[in-house]
Amino acid sequence: DAGVTQSPTHLIKTRGQQVTLRCSPKSGHDTVSWYQQALGQGPQFIFQYYEEEERQRGNFPDRFSGHQFPNYSSELNVNALLLGDSALYLCASSLTGQVITYEQYFGPGTRLTVT
């Protein structure tokens, strides 16, 4: 049973650049959520995708955008990177539809460093 996978593992970018992070949900799951975890803090909810649409969004600026593909995988895009965007980005998957699973299963994360 494949768990949540994320790529890349680590990434170093320069201020002002753009970055794309990728996530494949757990087998059978159709909903993907993205979180940002700064060092020493709890994860913060960015947004959630279901049926290829953004269903819910946290308190993040429009520089953060996403996409979900027909195979349920997802991308997180961040434009005009700031030093404060340096964090661990976590993807989580769950199931909506006929059976809803309220627990979310997390991937290993992508460590983004902005210099």
Next chain:
Amino acid sequence: AQKVTQAQTEISVVEKEDVTLDCVYETRDTTYYLFWYKQPPSGELVFLIRRNSFDEQNEISGRYSWNFQKSTSSFNFTITASQVVDSAVYFCALSGKSGGGADGLTFGKGTHLIIQP
């Protein structure tokens, strides 16, 4: 707005001691879900338990137990006979239910648990 407070930033105990991690939450939702996650040094969040707002039964799973008290908005986590492998950061989280699925999670800041041999 939802809020989760984990007042204990760091707890250090000696192996085999019992330890309780506190979690207090705030929400205006009548239906909500509470969670505990474990984050070992590798960084991956591991799901431990989910509790529904309408189910106040306490739960025990091996050395782990959870005490949900709606009256005090608390969802505390106890590890009995702690082991070194329990060392990790533990997060309490909360979500509502809007429409057809689970909402994004609101996390506390976490409690760093250190079990000394």
